[in-house]
Amino acid sequence: MVKTTIEVDNELWKRFSLLVLYERGSRKKNEVIVELLKNYVSQRDFEKDSIQLEYIMRIEEEREAFQKLKKKLLRDPRYRGKYIAVYQGKIVGIGEEKGELARKVYKKYGYVPIYIGKISREKIHMEVPSPELNTYEV
Numbered sequence: 001m002v003k004t005t006i007e008v009d010n011e012l013w014k015r016f017s018l019l020v021l022y023e024r025g026s027r028k029k030n031e032v033i034v035e036l037l038k039n040y041v042s043q044r045d046f047e048k049d050s051i052q053l054e055y056i057m058r059i060e061e062e063r064e065a066f067q068k069l070k071k072k073l074l075r076d077p078r079y080r081g082k083y084i085a086v087y088q089g090k091i092v093g094i095g096e097e098k099g100e101l102a103r104k105v106y107k108k109y110g111y112v113p114i115y116i117g118k119i120s121r122e123k124i125h126m127e128v129p130s131p132e133l134n135t136y137e138v
Contacts, residue, residue, distance in 0.1 A: 016029070016032075017029060020032050055113055058113035059113045059115060061089070061113075062086045062087065062088075062089070062113060062114060062115035063086075063115045063117070065086050065089040065090075065115070066084070066086045066115050066117045069084070069086065069091065070117065070119055073119045074119060074120075074121065079094065079119045080119055080120065081118070081119065081120055082094055082095060082096060082118070082119055083095050083096070083097070083098045083101050083116055083117065083118050083119075084101075084116070084117065084119060085101055085102070085105040085114050085115070085116045086114065086115045086116075086117070087105070087109055087112065087113075087114045087115075092105055092108070092109065092114070093105045093108075098116055098118070101116055102114075102116055
């Protein structure tokens, strides 16, 4: 079970709360949100493509590990401004150029979910390049 926090416009939250209260009674907002999440996922066929879902989930785990490592690595001048590759929560490569680092790491570990990010204070733009991931029309 995951607990999370989301930001929602005040007016939208009030209207949502009133609708749930009217339709289901009090204290049912969590149930409705879980239903909405399940519907969202099922409409996008992830339930049918468990391999793709697993890949995306593993990439997200590596991204979270990168975020934890990044705070520490920003203080180390050897890493600042460089790209690091994270696999299974550990640094498995470092380089000046993202593409070259990806080639080295994939050659060593195979085509597995690896997150590559830059150690800088700039905003992060997440990319999940993969020829094995399908695209879905919504």
